Amino acid sequence: MRNYLLACFLFYSWGAAAQNVEFSKDQFGNDKDGLKTALKEIKLGDEWYDMDPPRYEQALPHYLAAQKFNPNNAHINLRIGECYLHSGFKPRALGYLQKAYQLSPDVDPRIHYFLGRGLHLNGKWKDAIAEYKRATPATGTKNTAGFTQDIQRKIRECENGQKLEAKPTRVFIDNAGPGVNSPYADYGPVITADESVILFTSRRDNSTGGQKDPETGGFFEDVYQSTRAGKDTWGPARNLGEPVNTDGHDATVGLAPDGQRLLVYLEDNGGDLHESDLRGAQWRKPQKLGSRINSRSHESSAAYTPNGRSLYFVSDKEGGLGSRDIYRIEMEGRGQASNLGPTINTPYGEEGVFLHPDGKTMYFSSEGHNTMGGYDIFKSVYENGKWSTPENLGWPINTPDDDVFFVISASGRHGYYSSFRDDGLGSKDIYQITFLGPEKQPLLNHEDQLLASRVQPVKEALLAPPVAIASAxxxxxxxxxxxxxxxxxxxxxxxxxxxxxxxxxxxxxxxxxxxxxxxxxxxxxxxxxxxxxxxxxxxxxxxxxxxxxxxxxxxxxxxxxxLDVGVKVVLNNIFFDFDKASLRKESTGELERLQKLLADTPALRLEISGHTDNVGKAEYNKDLSQRRAKTVVDYLVGKGIDKSRLTFAGYGDSQPVAPNTTKDGRQLNRRTEFKVIGK
Structure with a gap:
């Protein structure tokens, strides 16, 4: 306790004594070279900061260099804090902003708003609300009503954050590792349904063309691929190369569940969606999707439905409900895209749409709904002809910063997204989310008193029920x-x-x-x-x-x-009523395929045979299997196939293809098949 009180005394004494230190000869006359270098860094930082729009990320390292020389200047700490607020590592802004305010409470009219943002981004909800309430519009602000609305919205986000953090989602969030991530920015993961392949966007130094973006100073985006190397590891990522990657920006957007079709984003016409097919080991040149999808505006995200016939995509084209909305379109035909409506789309932005392989569960990011700040990831299910109210995936998956471009495996066990975190390998990294399911409820008593006896009670240990993890x-x-x-x-x-x-x-x-x-x-x-x-x-x-x-x-x-004589093929989609030889309507497709095979090959002759398991009497099974085979032949003859080309036989349980000792084995033995007897 004595040490704690001493630490508190020293902290508050230092805070009370802290004062702003200017970059001047009066303060640093003994270190002229250091001062000169610091002032040069400030000038370089200001050049980037004063651009329209400001280049915060480029200005930041110069301000940090100056602050290292003089850590007690309010203005430089404010600039660093503001730059961090516009970077990937936004939570780092708070310490610099607090120090700026401590050194000079009137350092900037926007200081309370900045402090609110810093506290908000660090999940300090109550303190953030207090600072937001103290914030006032900067001098010369014309749209004071807009400022007030922004403050009210951020207060609501903090209130949502308090509620969501109080009931966190049970997950593990782990870095995807060096096979996927690099010292450069890695983001936009898309996966096959079985998690065997992951593709993503990266700004690495081995990008196609090797050029840098003049606006950001980073390398141009390229698409990379990694394959599963073990249960929890990914193999080394490789650049897809041409023709998918070009000298410009090429980014992942969506991947078909089987990994054979890829959606990519290219910067032509303001930002359009393209599609590439995998043929063997080579991806073909991406083809621009039609004008029913791409517009003069910005299309940034898309996802296939499981059957590959429809597409969900994000666009900020005219007529939407917000800055960016989610649409659905049938890829074949001439129909226009339909807006998903106000249940999903808000007056704010929606982004990063992904449809689960179950065909009805959609994940997307939104600045609206009950977000805790920036974009949060939401889930909605399409049932009974409508989308359910979007559900926030909760803390810690979502944070007060932007959480976008989330995908999930078919099993529902693992999700993937990118994030700036302190355990990253450099810049933005890709992370794997493992969903743990609801928490196990504790048992009040782990033993059951089966016999009341003071001397030696008989007891039975009770096992806690297993926790059920939601399964897709x-x-x-x-x-x-x-x-x-x-x-x-x-x-x-x-x-x-x-x-x-x-x-x-x-x-x-x-x-x-x-x-x-x-x-x-x-x-x-x-x-x-x-x-x-x-x-x-x-x-x-x-x-x-x-x-x-x-x-x-x-x-x-x-x-x-x-097609050779003697070849046998099982007809797994021919179905009979229980214990009867009458065909069910679900058999129609298989029978039509068999009819077409016979029509396309006029010399083909077949034996249709029926088979059963060994349950029941052998004589009865043989008779039932023969009657079923005859029913198939009768159907084909009724559709115009010459009777002389067909024979039928019932073999009962005499030709098993699997042991009859298991349920699955007996199922395999109950079958209808054909054998080629002439061609």
Whole structure:
């Protein structure tokens, strides 16, 4: 206590004695060279500061050099504080602003506003509110009403910050590491749905062209890519090079869930969106998106829907509700973009839109809603034909500074964004957010008294219930497509079909070089997956995902077969009523594909066969499987296929393809397939 009181006495004694020290010969006559250098730094800083608009980041190092020589000058501390307020490291402004005020309370008419901003950006909500209330407009301010509105808004932001910090979101926030980050600015991350690949924007010294932006002094932006090297690590990032990167600014905007289509921002026409396709290992030259998306204004952010057919994007074009709004557009056709409306868009700016692979959860940043300062990240869900009220992701994900360009994995477990933090590798870095879910509720008693006995009670330990972490309602299907005989990759087309509607809702292509594919399947649909390539028999899979089905990741490698006698193909999207031979309507698409195969190959002859698991009597299973195979043949004959080209057989449980000892094995054995018997 004695040491604490002594420290307080010394602090307050120094504060009372602190006074402003000018950069003059009277003060530093014994160090003429040091004074001369300091004054030169101030002059250089002022040249940048006095530009229109001021170049705060360029002025800052000069003012810091001068302040190192004379740390007790109110004006230089004020200038440093103001420069930090316009930098990436805004919270650092507070100490300099407080010192400026301590040295000279009348150092600047704006000092209370600046102090409010410094306190606000450091999360000192109550003190910030007090300073904001003391702030007055600078001399000569014409729009005093606008100043008052700005103060009132910032007070509301502080009040929101108090509430949000009181109930923090349970997360870990970790630097993504040296594989991704560098001593230069790294930001704008976009990821594949399974987090296997990350692309981002960086201003590194190995940028394409190697030139610097004359306005900022930093290197031009380029797009970089890193792949997952381990559970928690990323491999070394590489510059995508030409044709994606140019001598100018090239920035990431959005990435399709499978990583085969990339949206980039280029500075032509005020800032437009472009799209590039990955063919094998090479990204093609970005093509400008049409005038239905790009305008004479600024389009800065965009995100694909999971089926790739629609686009959400941000624009400040005329007719919006605020400075920047979020729009949606169908990429095919001639329809115009629709504004998402006042539930999402505010009179302030919206930015950094991202749509989760579940197809209904949108993340975006906004200066409106209940932000705690600058842009905060929000979440909204589209249900029953409308967007839900945006939910602030909370503290510490959001801060009093700008928090923008957030993306999240399909699992919902990890999010990524960029931030200026003290543990960064240099400038702005990319961080990984791990969502921990709600906090476990404590048990009042961890033992259950099963038998009342004073001598030796019988007890049972009670385990605390596990904490449920919210799981995204989406399934990720991924793997490789190869030629069954050669094992070489095949650039096949993957069609995603809504079996209940018999409609193709999305089409993707496997990578030409690796054969890899990834498909995002939001819950609530009975999906047919059809893999096709010219010269091969089609391959089908079925995923019946009920509404609310939790996140899962399925790896399915597919070997396509060429049309040869003896080849067998399972028809996974043919369905029968339980214990009957009547076809369900969800089978229509698969039957039509089989009909087309026969129509396109007139000499083709097939055996249609039915198979069951070993549950039930063998005689009954064989009869049921034969009746089901006959039903398929009857359908095809009814559609004009010559009966002589088709035979049917029921094999019951005699030809299993998996053990009948598990549920999954029995499911695989219950199947309809065809075998090529002539061509």
């Amino acid at each position: 309602q989406v399934t990720i299907l991924k793997g490789t497509v190869t030629d069954e005989a050669t094992k070489e990759p095949v650039e096949a087309t993957i069609d995603v079909i809504d079996n209940s509607l018999n409609q193709t809702i999305a089409s993707f292509r496997a990578n030409a070089q690796s054969g890899r594919y990834l498909v995002s399947l939001p819950s609530g649909i009975n999906y047919g997956i059809v893999v096709r390539q010219e010269g091969y028999l089609f391959h089908s899979e079925n995923f019946d995902l009920p509404a609310g089905a939790a996140y899962s990741e399925v790896v399915k490698d597919i070997a396509l077969k060429k």
